Amino acid sequence: MTDLAHRFPNNPLLSPADVMPSRPGLGVLGVLNPAVFRFEDKIWLLLRVAEGVPADSDSVSAPVLDPDAPDGMRLVTVSRDDADLVSTDPRFFVWRGESYLTSISHFRLAASDDGVHFVVEPGPALEGRGDSERFGIDDCRVTAIDGCFYLAYTAVSPDGFGICLASTDDWRTYERHGMVLPPPNKDGVLFPGQVSGSYVALHRPVSQGLGGKFIWLAWSPDLRHWGEHQCILRPRSDRWDSAWIGAGAPPLRIPEGWLEIYHGVDASRRYCLGAVLLDADDPSKVLGRSRDPIVQPLTNDERHGFFDNVVFADGALANGDELIMYYGAADERVCGAFLSIREILAGLE
Amino acid sequence: MTDLAHRFPNNPLLSPADVMPSRPGLGVLGVLNPAVFRFEDKIWLLLRVAEGVPADSDSVSAPVLDPDAPDGMRLVTVSRDDADLVSTDPRFFVWRGESYLTSISHFRLAASDDGVHFVVEPGPALEGRGDSERFGIDDCRVTAIDGCFYLAYTAVSPDGFGICLASTDDWRTYERHGMVLPPPNKDGVLFPGQVSGSYVALHRPVSQGLGGKFIWLAWSPDLRHWGEHQCILRPRSDRWDSAWIGAGAPPLRIPEGWLEIYHGVDASRRYCLGAVLLDADDPSKVLGRSRDPIVQPLTNDERHGFFDNVVFADGALANGDELIMYYGAADERVCGAFLSIREILAGLE
Numbered sequence: 001m002t003d004l005a006h007r008f009p010n011n012p013l014l015s016p017a018d019v020m021p022s023r024p025g026l027g028v029l030g031v032l033n034p035a036v037f038r039f040e041d042k043i044w045l046l047l048r049v050a051e052g053v054p055a056d057s058d059s060v061s062a063p064v065l066d067p068d069a070p071d072g073m074r075l076v077t078v079s080r081d082d083a084d085l086v087s088t089d090p091r092f093f094v095w096r097g098e099s100y101l102t103s104i105s106h107f108r109l110a111a112s113d114d115g116v117h118f119v120v121e122p123g124p125a126l127e128g129r130g131d132s133e134r135f136g137i138d139d140c141r142v143t144a145i146d147g148c149f150y151l152a153y154t155a156v157s158p159d160g161f162g163i164c165l166a167s168t169d170d171w172r173t174y175e176r177h178g179m180v181l182p183p184p185n186k187d188g189v190l191f192p193g194q195v196s197g198s199y200v201a202l203h204r205p206v207s208q209g210l211g212g213k214f215i216w217l218a219w220s221p222d223l224r225h226w227g228e229h230q231c232i233l234r235p236r237s238d239r240w241d242s243a244w245i246g247a248g249a250p251p252l253r254i255p256e257g258w259l260e261i262y263h264g265v266d267a268s269r270r271y272c273l274g275a276v277l278l279d280a281d282d283p284s285k286v287l288g289r290s291r292d293p294i295v296q297p298l299t300n301d302e303r304h305g306f307f308d309n310v311v312f313a314d315g316a317l318a319n320g321d322e323l324i325m326y327y328g329a330a331d332e333r334v335c336g337a338f339l340s341i342r343e344i345l346a347g348l349e
Numbered sequence: 350m351t352d353l354a355h356r357f358p359n360n361p362l363l364s365p366a367d368v369m370p371s372r373p374g375l376g377v378l379g380v381l382n383p384a385v386f387r388f389e390d391k392i393w394l395l396l397r398v399a400e401g402v403p404a405d406s407d408s409v410s411a412p413v414l415d416p417d418a419p420d421g422m423r424l425v426t427v428s429r430d431d432a433d434l435v436s437t438d439p440r441f442f443v444w445r446g447e448s449y450l451t452s453i454s455h456f457r458l459a460a461s462d463d464g465v466h467f468v469v470e471p472g473p474a475l476e477g478r479g480d481s482e483r484f485g486i487d488d489c490r491v492t493a494i495d496g497c498f499y500l501a502y503t504a505v506s507p508d509g510f511g512i513c514l515a516s517t518d519d520w521r522t523y524e525r526h527g528m529v530l531p532p533p534n535k536d537g538v539l540f541p542g543q544v545s546g547s548y549v550a551l552h553r554p555v556s557q558g559l560g561g562k563f564i565w566l567a568w569s570p571d572l573r574h575w576g577e578h579q580c581i582l583r584p585r586s587d588r589w590d591s592a593w594i595g596a597g598a599p600p601l602r603i604p605e606g607w608l609e610i611y612h613g614v615d616a617s618r619r620y621c622l623g624a625v626l627l628d629a630d631d632p633s634k635v636l637g638r639s640r641d642p643i644v645q646p647l648t649n650d651e652r653h654g655f656f657d658n659v660v661f662a663d664g665a666l667a668n669g670d671e672l673i674m675y676y677g678a679a680d681e682r683v684c685g686a687f688l689s690i691r692e693i694l695a696g697l698e
Contacts, residue, residue, distance in 0.1 A: 092558075097586075099559050132579070135559070159580040160560025182530065182565055182578040184556045207533045208557060209441075210448050210484070211509025216531055225574035229528040231480070231508040237446075 004294045004344060005325070005337035012301045012333035013118055013326070014110065019049055020122050022106060023071050026051040026063065029103050030306050031120075032328030034110075035142035036315030037149060039171060043115040043317065045326055046125065046151070047334065048138050050306075052103035053077075060085070060093050062100035064135065065128045072127075076100055091307075098158060104128070104136035107153070109171065115317075115324060116336065125174075126166065132157050132179050133164070141314050143190040143250040145199070150223060152188040152201070155179060163188035163203060165224060177224045187215075187246035190223070191258070191283070199223050200283055202232075202247035202260065213244030215262065215276075217284050230284050233262070233276060240264050240272045240293045248273065249316040249325075251283070254341060258283050261313050261325070264293070271310040272296040273327070275344045288348030294339060295327065305330025353693060354644045354674070354686035361650045361682035362467055362675070363459065368398055369471050371455060372420050375400040375412065378452050379655045380469075381677030383459075384491035385664030386498060388520060392666065394459040394467060394675055395474065395500070396683065397487050399655075401452035402426075409434070409442050411449035413484065414477045421476075425449055440656075447507060453477070453485035456502070458520065464666075464673060465685065474523075475515065481506050481528050486513070490663050492539040492599040494548070499572060501537040501550070504528060512537035512552060514573060526573045536564075536595035539572070540607070540632070548572050549632055551581075551596035551609065562593030564611065564625075566633050579633050582611070582625060589613050589621045589642045597622065598665040598674075600632070603690060607632050610662050610674070613642070620659040621645040622676070624693045637697030643688060644676065654679025 016028040029052050034045035053061040053075060061077040078085050078095050087093040092101050106127040110118040128136045135156035143150050148169050155164040160183025168174045181188055187204035194200075199220040206213055215233035218226040235242050241264020251258040258278040265271050274290030297309045313327040323339040365377040378401050383394035402410040402424060410426040427434050427444050436442040441450050455476040459467040477485045484505035492499050497518050504513040509532030517523045530537055536553035543549075548569040555562055564582040567575040584591050590613020600607040607627040614620050623639030646658045662676040672688040 156559065157580075158559065159563060159583075160554065160556035162578060178576060179578040180576045182534070182552070182554045182567070183560050184533070184554065185531070203531070205509065205531045205533065206557075207509035207555075210505065210507065211532050214508060218531070220574055221571070222574075225569055225571075225576040227527060227529045227574040229481075229511060229531040231506075234508075 003292075003296050003298065004339050004347070006339070007299065008116060008336040010116060011299065011335040012329060013116065013336050014047065014120065014334040016332065019047070019108065019120050021051055022049070022124050022127070023051075023073060025053065025075075027054060030332045031108075031334055032331055033139050033312050033314050034326050034328070034334055035140045035151070036317055036326050037142045037144060038317065039149075042111045042113060044112075044171070045110045045118060045334065046140050046142055047108045047110055047120070048105050048140065048328070049108045049124070050103040050105045050138070055090065055102060060087050060102060062093070062102055063104040064100070065104070065133065073104075101135050101156065105138040106136060107140055107151075125171070126151070128155065129176070132159065132162065134158060137164070139186065139314055141189045141250055143192050145190065145193055145223070150190055152180075152190050154186040154188070160184050161186055180224060180226055181218070187248070189247040189250050189260075191251050192253070195283060196281060201226065202251070204246040213246065215245055215247055232278075232284050232286055233289075235264070240266055240270075240296070241274060242266050243269070248313045251278065252316065252318050252323075253280070256345060257287055259341065259344070261294075261316055263312055269309070270297065271312055273311055273313055275348065277345070277348055288345075290344070290347050291349045292347060294344055294347065295325070295337060297330070299329075299335075301333055301335055302329040305332030307331035311335075352642055352645050352647065353688050353696070355688070356648065357465060357685040359465060360648065360684040361678060362465070362685050363396065363469065363683040365681065368396070368457065368469050370400055371398070371473050371476070372400075372422060374402065374424075376403060379681045380457075380683055381680055382488050382661050382663050383675050383677070383683055384489045384500070385666055385675050386491045386493060387666065388498075391460045391462060392464045393461075393520070394683065395489050395491055396457045396459055396469070397454050397489065397677070398457045398473070399452040399454045399487070404439065404451060409436050409451060411442070411451055412453040413449070414453070414482065422453075450484050450505065454487040455485060456489055456500075474520070475500070477504065478525070481508065481511065481513065483507060488535065488663055490538045490599055492541050494539065494542055494572070499539055501529075501539050503535040503537070509533050510535055529573060529575055530567070536597070538596040538599050538609075540600050541602070544632060545630060550575065551600070553595040562595065564594055564596055581627075581633050581635055582638075584613070589615055589619075589645070590623060591615050592618070597662045600627065601665070601667050601672075602629070605694060606636055608690065608693070610643075610665055612661055618658070619646065620661055622660055622662055624697065626694070626697055637694075639693070639696050640698045641696060643693055643696065644674070644686060646679070648678075648684075650682055650684055651678040654681030656680035660684075
């Protein structure tokens, strides 16, 4: 089985070894799921950098942001002998009834002149701050609106994960606009400009029992306050997106409407990428959807890593018919690929 | 053990037998969780009326709103022999992987001259409409703002449950403002007016793993779009509110700040009512919280019904030191009680 991606020959573009840890004592576990944007004649990635202290046979550790701690971070380290520890998954543990993550993510900039070779900055661009980001920030999408760059990202804390918004016009100073969509929610993506006089976003609440991990659309007068929520896309049984879905890159305006790249997961927890075409004037109307994945985990980089069998895109650039996609591979590294928009549209049903 | 409530001697004020079914073939299973407001020199309740077809030994049924069906509703009836049926709880079942509710709720007005004897209108005031309300609407809170009544309620559908907003100034025609907080969320409560130049709401997202059923606060420029979400109140271990909590009545402005009546549930699924005092100028600041419940299920009406051991309030009226509370009892009927605000404040810690 194959897909529509023409992968860069020098994949992976970035791996954990290419990234300096943000603090002594932490190791980079993954560099993944970048936002992508053009700025000052370069192509930039805003990388998710996941750091942690590798678990050993004696203990597990969780990094927690704490403004009162040295370096602004403390480690919660729990002996594996502790009777109050429940540790069944390498990504998290439960201690004394509270959940902790074994890694913490921040955002790091990387720049490229050719879109293929990237130089990673030595320190974070944006780190978690405040009660709602104590467990870090991850999976950013960058959308340029009215000459400003907006960062929609997932904020993680003991109170849950929700979608926060920040903005910048120089990529040196950032304005934070708080949590715009409450938990449990992630995969928030802003459209590049207004539609019918309002700003538009896609988001992915997490419901159990009634509902599920479906894609919703919302409207806003000011990007900071959201309403008019509607469910627009659900998983499809017996397909590559049968278990859950979530929005990916900021929607791309093409003559046919809005082209949105989204991720779909099947019952085996395999993450693929597909496309959905939304109506130009009313993007709550779904016009078509990829019958088969446009990118699926096929290479060794994509099949084996921190979490196996994952391709996950938060950004893409268009150049005529060419879609240049930068994506996380196996939750550990960054890869790139070219796709043809025409071929993507031909695969919609 | 006792509480602070001086119960009306004629409790329950309303029972299912007092309410006409909205459609032939449906029975009223519960009348509960009323919003309360003053209008045209009367005291009004906006009741939640839960209807359904009683399950029998052969089948289970779910009423689903459908504009294409006769009477706007169809019944999904599944034989108990069906291999694709999972039915373990009288409130819902799962069939072919989809969840269904065995009852559907709408809102019904009831009026009273004395606040004790209520006359229930013969038909619904507001029913579910559209995709996000296919399984009905429930647990409304009514807040008067700038001369208009705003209804914040829970909308239920196969896509999950979220908080919708409607408004009216005559209680005959209603304007719908859509879903203002996406799933999974309920217990949305509007403050009666602006605080520091913005509208304010409490809401209760449902997170699993990270976070839980905690009370959040949000801000809005226009009541229809919300942002700046903050978690302000969490359950307390080994207390009456140890398992989960949710906002109840619209906050009441008293000299000490905002007095909010909320519900708390313990590990045995017993629902009690307590109070939290929020800062007048910044209601995200919690000033005090009831050490013990102010109302707990003590009477037979409150202890035995559709769901045992529940007192649940969506509205209250103040008259000097007196708080007049109308509340759902055992998810089946409506009761009333007087409380002293001074006594409630004395029990905060």
